[in-house]
Amino acid sequence: MSLSDIASALGVSKATVSWVLSGKGDSRRISQATQKRVKEYAATHNYHPNMLARSLSLGRSKTIGLLISSLSDPFYSSIAKAVVNRAESVGYTVMIATSESDCNKEASLVETFSHRKVDGIITTPTEGADWVDGFTNAGGRLVFADRAVPGSDIPSVVVDNEQSSYRLVSHLIEKGCSKIAMFTTAHNLVNMKARQAGYVRALEDAGIPVDTRLIRDVASVYNQKMVEDELDDLLRQVPDLDGIFFTTHVLVLPTYVHFANRGIMPQGGAGWACFHSLPEFDILLPKMSIARMSIEQLGARAVDLLLESIENGTVSLGTTVTLSCEMMLK
Amino acid sequence: MSLSDIASALGVSKATVSWVLSGKGDSRRISQATQKRVKEYAATHNYHPNMLARSLSLGRSKTIGLLISSLSDPFYSSIAKAVVNRAESVGYTVMIATSESDCNKEASLVETFSHRKVDGIITTPTEGADWVDGFTNAGGRLVFADRAVPGSDIPSVVVDNEQSSYRLVSHLIEKGCSKIAMFTTAHNLVNMKARQAGYVRALEDAGIPVDTRLIRDVASVYNQKMVEDELDDLLRQVPDLDGIFFTTHVLVLPTYVHFANRGIMPQGGAGWACFHSLPEFDILLPKMSIARMSIEQLGARAVDLLLESIENGTVSLGTTVTLSCEMMLK
DNA sequence: CAATATCGCTTAACCGGTTAAGTAAACAAA
DNA sequence: TTTGTTTACTTAACCGGTTAAGCGATATTG
Numbered sequence: 001m002s003l004s005d006i007a008s009a010l011g012v013s014k015a016t017v018s019w020v021l022s023g024k025g026d027s028r029r030i031s032q033a034t035q036k037r038v039k040e041y042a043a044t045h046n047y048h049p050n051m052l053a054r055s056l057s058l059g060r061s062k063t064i065g066l067l068i069s070s071l072s073d074p075f076y077s078s079i080a081k082a083v084v085n086r087a088e089s090v091g092y093t094v095m096i097a098t099s100e101s102d103c104n105k106e107a108s109l110v111e112t113f114s115h116r117k118v119d120g121i122i123t124t125p126t127e128g129a130d131w132v133d134g135f136t137n138a139g140g141r142l143v144f145a146d147r148a149v150p151g152s153d154i155p156s157v158v159v160d161n162e163q164s165s166y167r168l169v170s171h172l173i174e175k176g177c178s179k180i181a182m183f184t185t186a187h188n189l190v191n192m193k194a195r196q197a198g199y200v201r202a203l204e205d206a207g208i209p210v211d212t213r214l215i216r217d218v219a220s221v222y223n224q225k226m227v228e229d230e231l232d233d234l235l236r237q238v239p240d241l242d243g244i245f246f247t248t249h250v251l252v253l254p255t256y257v258h259f260a261n262r263g264i265m266p267q268g269g270a271g272w273a274c275f276h277s278l279p280e281f282d283i284l285l286p287k288m289s290i291a292r293m294s295i296e297q298l299g300a301r302a303v304d305l306l307l308e309s310i311e312n313g314t315v316s317l318g319t320t321v322t323l324s325c326e327m328m329l330k
Numbered sequence: 331m332s333l334s335d336i337a338s339a340l341g342v343s344k345a346t347v348s349w350v351l352s353g354k355g356d357s358r359r360i361s362q363a364t365q366k367r368v369k370e371y372a373a374t375h376n377y378h379p380n381m382l383a384r385s386l387s388l389g390r391s392k393t394i395g396l397l398i399s400s401l402s403d404p405f406y407s408s409i410a411k412a413v414v415n416r417a418e419s420v421g422y423t424v425m426i427a428t429s430e431s432d433c434n435k436e437a438s439l440v441e442t443f444s445h446r447k448v449d450g451i452i453t454t455p456t457e458g459a460d461w462v463d464g465f466t467n468a469g470g471r472l473v474f475a476d477r478a479v480p481g482s483d484i485p486s487v488v489v490d491n492e493q494s495s496y497r498l499v500s501h502l503i504e505k506g507c508s509k510i511a512m513f514t515t516a517h518n519l520v521n522m523k524a525r526q527a528g529y530v531r532a533l534e535d536a537g538i539p540v541d542t543r544l545i546r547d548v549a550s551v552y553n554q555k556m557v558e559d560e561l562d563d564l565l566r567q568v569p570d571l572d573g574i575f576f577t578t579h580v581l582v583l584p585t586y587v588h589f590a591n592r593g594i595m596p597q598g599g600a601g602w603a604c605f606h607s608l609p610e611f612d613i614l615l616p617k618m619s620i621a622r623m624s625i626e627q628l629g630a631r632a633v634d635l636l637l638e639s640i641e642n643g644t645v646s647l648g649t650t651v652t653l654s655c656e657m658m659l660k
Numbered sequence: 661c662a663a664t665a666t667c668g669c670t671t672a673a674c675c676g677g678t679t680a681a682g683t684a685a686a687c688a689a690a
Numbered sequence: 691t692t693t694g695t696t697t698a699c700t701t702a703a704c705c706g707g708t709t710a711a712g713c714g715a716t717a718t719t720g
Contacts (some may be wrong), residue, residue: 342669342670343669343670343671344670345669345670345671345672346668346669346670358668358669359666359667359668359669360668360669361667361668361669364668364669383675385675386675386676386677387674387675388675389675
């Protein structure tokens, strides 16, 4: 079933059929009678346009590329979910690829997307993504999600890392904690830096001196031993620890287990505060304070920003949408 | 940069350029000199074919559609990861969509994929997927992952639900358990039925009568209260319970928390056995026996099966690949 | 030396849409 | 009656690839 099939079956031209079926029948003054014939024929024969042909012709594919670090990490798969849902609801289809945080792979996947003529790309960029300029100079539309690349003009959707961290740590202080550790990873990433800044500012505003022994960066979160060594060292050096601020949810469970194994029960997480959450925290650590990122919003806004850029071209350089976290202070 | 651009720049025809760049230069006896000129020009000007045009012309898009229930559930996102990785490695791009287990939405997403001319679809089908016949009769290639539709001829990749369950429950029996509960959900799904069959067979082979009070189906896994009510009732009716077989990993954490809250520590999960795992089980329940599905394999085999069907058409009707689980008996 | 084969390309149709430009017929106004 | 306008279309080019068929020039063969 193609336009030509319909055209020859009804004895009209391809153009007529195309206009009728793309809703331009009236403006191109096709008679009501012909429009009816075409529409009915298309409906009864279940015609649907070949989107490849349409995309080729229009130079727009109604397709976006989503390039994330990983799909096994619930954080990224939630972004994927949000992006897919939003895109779907506005008639776009998502092509998905994972970079595994490998900058070269990322660059090559961007190429693939380009050749497939996606209308734009949403990505959680890796450090030092050097393909960005080439892509945008060639007219590619791009939106960063979760993290911006410092010094870049690309529109992005991020959360208020500094402010939310500040509020989490301030809350711990208000509850009476004064020896609050900060447990982090990949502390050079722009988001982690901002969270650390919030931690530091909260302590300073409360007149508590920042003790660098309390700030712990663990190189590999997925190496349980590394996490435990860091925790052991922390507890040895600061035995009167009374609070922990986790810059990321992935550090919480390994810590929980390590404490539980040593008989130091985390008391439902009172005295703990964490950036972002996992479903199991509700039941495992009901008293932990959490700054919850709305990933649903993050993804949806990223799509909106991208589509605005694609369809209207009205996104100004340097646009950054900053979402606030939902504060669950306990 | 298009074929025509190269052609006119070098004073040759589009056909020549197309043949050279698609590797048919020798078989179409284009002179080495011309081939070199074309290839060098293409390389220095960074030419890459427009995949929309190529797909339209070839009638093959090197694109597959992945239609899963959800992206927030780690099980499905792992399938997505595996499929994306495998597809990528063989030069295919994945379009992704989520049905949220809604059969109508599923059908409409299949339509979308069709119009976009994917070469085939991999899906974890919902119950009563009535679009299947229409899709395959129209020449669509399809592979089911994780669950087959009973009575359907569609190639599928599944795991040995019955056998692995049998081995898990047998292992608990060997360790001395005799009052083993089966905790399940959605027990009418084909996979769940098979797991239940394995449980029953293990008990029968050991000469233990099947006690229906021990078999518990919880309607909504995400409703913590429902899970807890079922557990309370179970413990009331069978206080001397000494083992639990979970037909799915999602039931484990709610149970863990409920037990922990009542001071019944699960002792690292000794006496528990579970179908499939979550990363946190390693640290939370190190003694639980697990039949671990290799989702990496599941996804990869699904892609392989689909590509075989697309590229060679040599997949016979009713092909079912059954993967064995990795048994982690403790 | 004419007939044939081989080489190295080109031409043009096709995939299935979109759309600018053109045209024949009907009707209205001068 | 001639000119102009509107109506309701058609023609044909284009998007950027692929590929069957054709064609002139040189090389080989009888």
